[in-house]
Amino acid sequence: MLKKQFYNILHSVLVTKFIYGLILINVVALVLETNQELRVDYNSSFEFIEYFSIGIFTMEYLLRIWTADSHNDIKGIFNSKRAGYIFSFYGLVDMIAILPFFLPLIIPFDLRIMRILRLFRLFRILKLGRYSSSFNGIKNVLKETKPQLVITIFIASILLLLSSTLMFYAENEAQPEKFSSISDSLWWAVATLTTVGYGDVYPVTSLGKFLSAFIALIGIGFIALPTGILSSAFIDNLKPMDDSIKRACPHCGKR
Amino acid sequence: MLKKQFYNILHSVLVTKFIYGLILINVVALVLETNQELRVDYNSSFEFIEYFSIGIFTMEYLLRIWTADSHNDIKGIFNSKRAGYIFSFYGLVDMIAILPFFLPLIIPFDLRIMRILRLFRLFRILKLGRYSSSFNGIKNVLKETKPQLVITIFIASILLLLSSTLMFYAENEAQPEKFSSISDSLWWAVATLTTVGYGDVYPVTSLGKFLSAFIALIGIGFIALPTGILSSAFIDNLKPMDDSIKRACPHCGKR
């Protein structure tokens, strides 16, 4: 069967590695292309990479749709495995990876939208996710700790709001242009609580400095919270396999 | 019974979500209102949100007092469940959320105090705490590790004092305006130990740089301490429930 053969070719080690490499080349090209000098000097190379990639990714996308019914992992919707692939996460990623090229050929866009469409090429990087099976460990940990992490985010939001409001009242008079509104002092609050501290905004009044010191110290606890939560989850997730081997059941002696 | 009906309405999913949403709108409005341009342009909208919120929060507060005796969770004081609610944490929060509006109507204040009273609107955010039941996990961990965290804070205080005193003597001559007193160099010490590093104050002498490098390196251990403490507590608190379920022996079914 021709379809089965194409399916096997598409999932062969060679083709997989080739697409994997092409994605990496695309990412590098995308980064280098924004450099004005390089864009002018190597314009034809960038164009070649783009046209070549579009060709390969389009072929890949069409083959994946065609051979979807040979794939066991795909859940069918609307009684169809093909629709199942098209509307799956990686199906959509595969489409978005090529769509920005074909869309302007059908509908004429103005330059503004064209520019945003070019951004979508970035999503090609998400195609890499398909080839990595080890994400699952980290994904499980994040899923398991979701309620605690959500609370942490909620606490962080309240902390950010409270500190930026207080800071606004403390520093507004001394630095009206830097702490002109609470949304402005939110920028300071994020930079302080995350300990980034760019240095573009910082308190100058004594009250502001005292508040800032207090918030920076709390920021350390704020870093400690998600770390503690994730640590405990990783211990849960990475250890059990060892444990089940090591611990003999005290009742029946088997492991 | 009318009271029971009102109690049920107050605790219905719809009313709960409505108040929840209203609090969030209040927080957003509070942030946006401090932006001068927005305050002028959307003055009437901000006023409407404020008056409407005060109306709802006042009604909510009065209803909560009235229906307090239908609530099982409230502990009564002075032989009264109503007094129990009024002096409970969320009872006080509910009052503080509306009081800054009504107080100036009774007693005339000068502008200075009015401004501070406006700050109290911020505490409306604490009303959100009522709707979140998942805080408990994190609260337990913090309560359990309180003695260790207190020691960490104590060690941090000594570190901050020692380093800012030494730094004052090292840098005072070279930068008399930035390290003018120990309380001034405390500001530097906090920015360094928490690794925020705004860049408004930094040592320029060799001795100062050496001290600063030493303190920054200790700062990493200082971040590591609370993280380690919290991690171990989270492991204690989040795991046991799973363990009792999971640890059944797969061979004999016993635990």
Added chain:
Amino acid sequence: MLKKQFYNILHSVLVTKFIYGLILINVVALVLETNQELRVDYNSSFEFIEYFSIGIFTMEYLLRIWTADSHNDIKGIFNSKRAGYIFSFYGLVDMIAILPFFLPLIIPFDLRIMRILRLFRLFRILKLGRYSSSFNGIKNVLKETKPQLVITIFIASILLLLSSTLMFYAENEAQPEKFSSISDSLWWAVATLTTVGYGDVYPVTSLGKFLSAFIALIGIGFIALPTGILSSAFIDNLKPMDDSIKRACPHCGKR
């Protein structure tokens, strides 16, 4: 016996709390005193606190020497519990807390040494350690993880040296005044690896930026290492007490 009575007074809750408070007042005074304005305005207050504290601390020191033989915890040396106290850690701390006051009365010093002697007043803060018994948990953890932490420090030293050497060669030409020697670029390396990032020194060349980015990313792992080590040690140290209660011995049934 008079000595026993004095011993009991010295270790009574009231006297303990009084000395505890006096130490805190001393620390606050030390910080405030460096503020030029406050020193001029409240000169007599600072002098009163100093003379009063010296009086109390001297009396305390002499009483502790005299009553040392009533104390069970003190290990005697030279066949004497008094010598044991005098040469113990807190005995030396107690002496250093008052010595800088009496020494200039005996030997005349020049101003330079006088200034350093004033610094010794800071060590009064160490007297606080006597009243805290909860340090032990953290002290045990640090002692237990010492070998791993020492290795971390060693790795950090190599990282700092390697990165500052490479950075020196990368940035020396572009910024000869900021990266004038390896010891200068060590200052940059510490600021980057600890993620403090004051912003007084940063790379401007492409190679320097690439190196810096690489080192900053490694810095995260460098923060993660001691945290992970301390976490695991805290779990070891804080849990066992619970464990010993919960876990019945499978052999004899006792806990």
Added chain:
Amino acid sequence: MLKKQFYNILHSVLVTKFIYGLILINVVALVLETNQELRVDYNSSFEFIEYFSIGIFTMEYLLRIWTADSHNDIKGIFNSKRAGYIFSFYGLVDMIAILPFFLPLIIPFDLRIMRILRLFRLFRILKLGRYSSSFNGIKNVLKETKPQLVITIFIASILLLLSSTLMFYAENEAQPEKFSSISDSLWWAVATLTTVGYGDVYPVTSLGKFLSAFIALIGIGFIALPTGILSSAFIDNLKPMDDSIKRACPHCGKR
């Protein structure tokens, strides 16, 4: 046997400590030598240290090759323990430590290459690794967590790329000289995600600030991930040895 005697001398405590100390002196000299003033003033001292070290390290290298067949730990290749040593990690390190001195005597180099060759003296620090046996604990932990850490690095790369691409489009117009290309905004992304925050590049537009705040907050999770992974691995690696000793039942003596 002469060779055995030399082997024993080479591995004696005295010679080991001497070489250990010489490496440390070399590192300190390397750092100080880059200081222009010191280089001029103490030129002869630096030259003496260099010639003396080269002499010792060359003798050590030759002796190690000669006595390699007396060493049990060395795996032979090409049927030879000597080749096994020469091509082992520390064999190569030992060679690189002296090669930059002898190479220019054989082949004449221009100044540019000479300068890079001088850099190789830095690798003498790696000779220290031979004397530390406690690296193993940390090495095991890193080896064990390699797959998870690799994923973390991969996630970090995607985060860095996504955020710098978005930031490039957000800030390019407002700050064309600082966000001139994606590779330029990568520098910003690293400084933010690692919370270093030098302050040389930061967003000024509202959209840029919003993105930056978002990325800084994610940065905290990004620090938490490797820490959590390493913590759980350390618990696995550092505890078991204690457990088997401690877990004896205090009542019946059995484990």
